[in-house]
Amino acid sequence: MTDTRSRGRFGRHGGQYIPETLMNAVIELEEAYDRYKDDPAFNQELTDLLNDYAGRPSRLYYAEKMTKDLGGAKIYLKREDLNHTGAHKINNVLGQALLARKMGKTRLIAETGAGQHGVATATAAALMGMECVVFMGVKDTERQALNVYKMKLLGADVVPVNSGTGTLKDAVSEAMREWTSRIADTHYCLGSVMGPHPFPTIVRDFQSVISRELKAQMLEKEGRLPDAVIACVGGGSNAIGSFYNFIDDPDVRLIGCEAAGRGIDTFEAAATINTGREGIFHGMKSYFCQDEYGQIAPVYSISAGLDYPGIGPEHAWLHDIGRAEYVAITDDEAVNAFEYLSRTEGIIPAIESAHALAYAMKLAPTLPKDRILAVTISGRGDKDCAAIARYRGEDIHE
Amino acid sequence: MSKISEAFNNGKAFIPFITCGDPDLETTKDIVCEMAGRGADLIELGIPFSDPTAEGPVIQAANLRALQGGVTTDQIFQMARELREDRGLTLPLVFMTYANVVYSYGTDRFCAQAQAAGIDGLILPDVPYEERPDFTPACGAHGLDLIAMVAPTSEDRIGMIAREAEGFIYVVSSLGVTGTRTAITTDIGAIVRIIRSVTDVPCAVGFGISTPDQARRMAQASDGAIVGSAIVKQVAALGREAVPAIGDYVQSMKDAIRDL
Numbered sequence: 001m002t003d004t005r006s007r008g009r010f011g012r013h014g015g016q017y018i019p020e021t022l023m024n025a026v027i028e029l030e031e032a033y034d035r036y037k038d039d040p041a042f043n044q045e046l047t048d049l050l051n052d053y054a055g056r057p058s059r060l061y062y063a064e065k066m067t068k069d070l071g072g073a074k075i076y077l078k079r080e081d082l083n084h085t086g087a088h089k090i091n092n093v094l095g096q097a098l099l100a101r102k103m104g105k106t107r108l109i110a111e112t113g114a115g116q117h118g119v120a121t122a123t124a125a126a127l128m129g130m131e132c133v134v135f136m137g138v139k140d141t142e143r144q145a146l147n148v149y150k151m152k153l154l155g156a157d158v159v160p161v162n163s164g165t166g167t168l169k170d171a172v173s174e175a176m177r178e179w180t181s182r183i184a185d186t187h188y189c190l191g192s193v194m195g196p197h198p199f200p201t202i203v204r205d206f207q208s209v210i211s212r213e214l215k216a217q218m219l220e221k222e223g224r225l226p227d228a229v230i231a232c233v234g235g236g237s238n239a240i241g242s243f244y245n246f247i248d249d250p251d252v253r254l255i256g257c258e259a260a261g262r263g264i265d266t267f268e269a270a271a272t273i274n275t276g277r278e279g280i281f282h283g284m285k286s287y288f289c290q291d292e293y294g295q296i297a298p299v300y301s302i303s304a305g306l307d308y309p310g311i312g313p314e315h316a317w318l319h320d321i322g323r324a325e326y327v328a329i330t331d332d333e334a335v336n337a338f339e340y341l342s343r344t345e346g347i348i349p350a351i352e353s354a355h356a357l358a359y360a361m362k363l364a365p366t367l368p369k370d371r372i373l374a375v376t377i378s379g380r381g382d383k384d385c386a387a388i389a390r391y392r393g394e395d396i397h398e
Numbered sequence: 399m400s401k402i403s404e405a406f407n408n409g410k411a412f413i414p415f416i417t418c419g420d421p422d423l424e425t426t427k428d429i430v431c432e433m434a435g436r437g438a439d440l441i442e443l444g445i446p447f448s449d450p451t452a453e454g455p456v457i458q459a460a461n462l463r464a465l466q467g468g469v470t471t472d473q474i475f476q477m478a479r480e481l482r483e484d485r486g487l488t489l490p491l492v493f494m495t496y497a498n499v500v501y502s503y504g505t506d507r508f509c510a511q512a513q514a515a516g517i518d519g520l521i522l523p524d525v526p527y528e529e530r531p532d533f534t535p536a537c538g539a540h541g542l543d544l545i546a547m548v549a550p551t552s553e554d555r556i557g558m559i560a561r562e563a564e565g566f567i568y569v570v571s572s573l574g575v576t577g578t579r580t581a582i583t584t585d586i587g588a589i590v591r592i593i594r595s596v597t598d599v600p601c602a603v604g605f606g607i608s609t610p611d612q613a614r615r616m617a618q619a620s621d622g623a624i625v626g627s628a629i630v631k632q633v634a635a636l637g638r639e640a641v642p643a644i645g646d647y648v649q650s651m652k653d654a655i656r657d658l
Contacts, residue, residue: 180452281497
């Protein structure tokens, strides 16, 4: 970039496209993060929380039955679903909550799609004695009712968002609006590698524990790096966390799996890299699903966590430079993978993670048996059972 | 001096905002002409955006109504051209919209079209000082002032922002999004004094102003008052019939601040 006053760029993506009212808040956050990120006491406190409270390190599991059934590359699963609160989201939330507390903030606000980030934020707020308000699209409160109950049980207020499409993007917009009206005591605990700088960097750093562990575990089990790392991408936090420590290993393919909904040739998809174009929204320059006049598209996916019309700026850059590949997986393929892993390995994955599995199921049989795929299971699928049952025409009541 | 400075030659400036295409562009044209005839000094024309993150519920709903009515950026350029050519409107006009509406259209192409349509400036609430270089070259090439915003939280940033300001400076009255408020507690005078120490560019205060009394207090401390939601509310309630009521309202607001 020739422009030196814009901060937080990944190639031409990123930046800080937010109202002036929030600028000093993000600058304060950046300064606090720069102060604490290499602070041994802060990092020890975070590591203790991640290990003793969240249950890290997460396991790297060799899915032997799945591997044999598919008849190709060896498949390993990075089990973020085993974390406390059932997903990778807790990695970032514990880091941000700790940072917010150091900054003297007493209140956390967050957006949530599937509810996993909302539950993680409500959990951290309960643990640290902070107030918590979670914004959630009204449509998502309906399809993820269990997580709404969990957040309330944990002491959070859940605000259903009626504006726009009533999904994740609207929850982000509403959380940003709330932050502009109350900054002094409030930290916006953003759940993905998106939004204005420094969020994409902070969230990536806190999630990079996934690839740090994965690399060491793979070296221990196989004595070498995987041939590909596969993860699902909405905003892209579990994917960037899974990719980050492999970016400088050019022989490791990095594959992000986007939600193609009912197909990328339909209007009912959320596959940003596959169907979007460059734009500026939610504080960042990146790729977005939008119409010819820049109106943000009402995206769709069966997965509330991937139902977002944009992608984090670092992914946009990894795509631009050809370092990572982004493929599209339909609802049907994801649901099949959801059922397949449940039956084959006895692991019920989140429908988001099932998008990554679905691609692994396509790729593995095309590769020789000495190749290795690492698939991040970003979360557990309990929250999705009712919706998948409905997708299959069975009405169950939780 | 840009044409926008003319807006500040008639006493304190009254600057109304309207969302284009709510409920339709013919009504927008009638409202704009009525406001111009009843004392508006500069008019902000809102180009609707699907996800207006700096707006409160009133203007969010107006954006939605306009987009559901099918309005596009190209139609709004055409409307502005007609206001200048057919209706002989001469007061300064600025577009208020979001970064993506401009960027996605092609920033240079957008600014060229805006200039051809007789627009004098651009307000982008999601483009702070740091990101202005994405837009200033095209704005400069096409004679548009990129209006800078200063907020109650700007503090040490005010001088830096004001030094590069052009047209006028939009002083955000209070925290939060657009919409009417019962009380504004920010010390606007203190912000304006800092601005004054580095630039002569006029300052107008917006966000939360709805009554003549609020306008008077904000304009006393600055060079003018900006009102959006209170006007858009009338459109929401009365639709095409809102024109005379908005005219009366604009006149009452301008009368309240004219001779301060």
